[in-house]
Amino acid sequence: MQLNVLFFAQARERAGVANATLSLPEGSCVRDALDAIAREHPALASLRSHLAVAQDGVLVRAADPLREGAELALLPPVSGG
Amino acid sequence: MQLNVLFFAQARERAGVANATLSLPEGSCVRDALDAIAREHPALASLRSHLAVAQDGVLVRAADPLREGAELALLPPVSGG
């Protein structure tokens, strides 16, 4: 399955890209995606425990299944206002 | 002693004037002024227990002495804002 990954703020800067395409085996979950992203972008390691993840704009948890073609956003702690 | 009396809001409307000169014996207090005003303007009677009084812009009490030439303001319950 293919996913479009979006990196924001510190995650974007550490990854060095704002988005990337990710290929995973069918049936992968959010944790699998994070593991794959971490292998690709080791600079994200220290941030990982602080990242929330949204799939198509909705927050998801580590065990949630991924959808084919979904947009997966890596969201550091927020600081709007 | 002479005082300049100012009437505001309901007090002004009931008295029919915005200000008036009041002559009182030397040594009069705020209560004496209110009594004299009440005789002059009986329409103020039902309002009297709700009126505060300021002498030269400072709130005073019934027993406080009056100053020659002072400005005495009759202040109904306030409703600014």
Added chain:
Amino acid sequence: MPSLTHGPLDVAAMTDALRREDCGAVLTFLGTTRDHHEGRRVARLAYEAYEPMALRELQALEREAAGRFEIAACVIAHRLGEVPPAEASVVVVVASAHRGPAFDACRWVMDELKRRVPIWKKEHFEGGDAEWVRGTPLPGAPEGE
């Protein structure tokens, strides 16, 4: 410095005057004329003040607010005379480094203003009659001792 004005209040100018580089929050309260009160349609309001005393009380409120709360500045303006519906009769602007004290101070100023400042409001209803709004007695009404 507080102000009493007989025309529309310039809210934008008041807010802009308090945008300071050392402040992270600017809170602007507008009290506007409602078109209804206790079930009746209000055509307009008219305000009257004992102006010199009202100005002094408003200035005291600005200073007390700056002393009680962690704010950088507080400015109050009140309109007098006739105020049509949806126009502002009172504006309070508070600037502060953090937003909590701005909310606390602005609310406190409005509560105190309604209790302490010699300003009176008359409601003119549709149909033509009018009534002074039941207000709050100032402290120390001589007969209330």
Added chain:
Amino acid sequence: MPSLTHGPLDVAAMTDALRREDCGAVLTFLGTTRDHHEGRRVARLAYEAYEPMALRELQALEREAAGRFEIAACVIAHRLGEVPPAEASVVVVVASAHRGPAFDACRWVMDELKRRVPIWKKEHFEGGDAEWVRGTPLPGAPEGE
């Protein structure tokens, strides 16, 4: 409806849009760029958002505010990109019949906005270095379960 803009926020237009004849209170909160943070001089801020999600979250906040508090309307706007000192990065306007709920709602919206909306702030200090502001983790960070 909330908005995300890449230029200055039009505070006056937002406030005017919420002056309604059935409301007695309009409260406008401006979050502005402070020129200092933890003892350092801030030259400017830069904001970034996950825009479609941020807009949906802001819209949810507007609706929830209208449901939780006795208010007539709530509108939120957030600026993105660079914001110089003393300019507004966020504006929340609340209109209500009575002032108490406007204060409660506006404060609640700002608290929730800082917790729930995917927007990030970077401080650019004088001298040239920059830092992302330590923020609040969104609920459900996968590793935090």
